[in-house]
Amino acid sequence: MLEREVPERRRGGGRKRDSGLNRALASDNIQVDGRALRIPLGGSGIRSIEHDPVAGGFQVVAGHPTGAQDFRLVSWDAAKGSVREMHAFSGEHKPEGVARATLGGKAVTVVMFDDSRFAVLR
Secondary structure (H helix, E strand, O other), rough: OOEEEEOOOOOOOOEEEEEOOOOOOOOOOOOOOOOOOOOOOOOOOEEEEEEEEEEEEEEEEEHHHHOOOOOOEEEEEOOEEEEEEEOOOOOOOOEEEEEEEEEOOEEEEEEEEOOOEEEEEE
């Protein structure tokens, strides 16, 4: 999330976080630390990205920015720059999020879709 600190306007002072979501992003209201990283997704956009502590990388839900039917879940190793496809999805449900979870004592990946459905991948 893009954030900036702003002075607190109530008794006690301090600082609070302001996401800056009430205005357009611009170079004066964001801070970038380091260089941008690129994920080789073949033109697909990032719909969700989550750290995967089990694999030591990231799980990325990728898909065409216009919502075309090319959705997939990939594993990305940022240190090596490598991407491995883990699962492809039909266009019937659009994946919007991914998370690691433990269900029944087993580590799984849960993919959430835009129609409130989900899939559990083992």
